Amino acid sequence: xxxxxxxxxxxxxxxxxxxxxxxxxxxxxxxxxxxxxxxxxxxxxxxxxxxxxxxxxxxxxxxxxxxxxxxxxxxxxxxxxxxxxxxxxxxxxxxxxxxxxxxxxxxxxxxxxxxxxxxxxxxxxxxxxxxxxxxxxxxxxxxxxxxxxxxxxxxxxxxxxxxxxxxxxxxxxxxxxxxxxxxxxxxxxxxxxxxxxxxxxxxxxxxxxxx
Numbered sequence: 628x629x630x631x632x633x634x635x636x637x638x639x640x641x642x643x644x645x646x647x648x649x650x651x652x653x654x655x656x657x658x659x660x661x662x663x664x665x666x667x668x669x670x671x672x673x674x675x676x677x678x679x680x681x682x683x684x685x686x687x688x689x690x691x692x693x694x695x696x697x698x699x700x701x702x703x704x705x706x707x708x709x710x711x712x713x714x715x716x717x718x719x720x721x722x723x724x725x726x727x728x729x730x731x732x733x734x735x736x737x738x739x740x741x742x743x744x745x746x747x748x749x750x751x752x753x754x755x756x757x758x759x760x761x762x763x764x765x766x767x768x769x770x771x772x773x774x775x776x777x778x779x780x781x782x783x784x785x786x787x788x789x790x791x792x793x794x795x796x797x798x799x800x801x802x803x804x805x806x807x808x809x810x811x812x813x814x815x816x817x818x819x820x821x822x823x824x825x826x827x828x829x830x831x832x833x834x835x836x837x838x
Contacts, residue, residue, distance in 0.1 A: 712826040715768075715801050723768035724751045727799055730828060731764075734835045749782040750791050756837045760794040763787040767800035771822075775800050777807045784815050797836050799825060 669676070709715070709726055718726060724743045731739045735757040743751035743766065752764035765783045767775050780798055787796035798804075798812065799820040812819045820828065820836045827833030 710830050712801075712822065712829060715825065715829065718768060720766070720768045723801070724766045727764055727766055728752050728754070736762075748786045748790050750786065753791065753793070756835075760837060761792065762795045762797060762837050763791050763793040765796070765798045767798065767802065769800055769802035771802055773802055775802065775804045775808050777805065777811055780804075780808045780812050780817055783817060784811075795837055799836070801825065
């Protein structure tokens with residue numbers, strides 16, 4: 628009489644195992660059927676999916692090209708405006724720095740960076756010329772009655788080589804230089820670009836000041 632409960636438990640386990648196996652088999656079968664249906668749907672609609680992807684790619688390329696073209700037109704329009712000295716005379720100091728950076732890029736410079744501001748250590752624009760020279764530009768947006776003096780150019784001479792690691796320094800102004808400042812620049816090799824030279828550079832009739 629003591630063995631009957633053990634036999635009942637064994638039969639219950641076998642029944643449970645069979646039911647578990649049936650459930651797993653059913654789930655596996657359902658998964659295979661769903662996968663087959665999905666693959667069949669994808670194959671049936673493959674042309675449609677490829678067409679939608681191609682259309683999306685065409686639209687994306689058109690948007691990117693449109694933005695590039697708009698940016699190019701804006702850049703060309705900006706350059707066209709900078710061909711007249713009057714545009715520079717209407718600028719503030721920060722605009723003047725960015726305009727000089729545009730001229731540098733127009734004439735083939737790379738790694739052009741506007742760095743002017745507090746603590747700039749006499750550097751407003753840094754760039755690399757097509758010949759590989761690293762140049763520093765100090766921008767002086769002055770009125771016609773304010774001249775660039777010796778103190779201004781001496782600051783440039785004190786930093787462009789040792790601090791900024793540049794090969795050449797330019798001081799560009801919408802005004803002109805005092806005789807002492809011009810003489811100092813000639814002595815130490817700093818290029819001076821006054822209002823007249825700036826106009827020639829902007830118009831494209833003169834050589835870039837680093838040449």
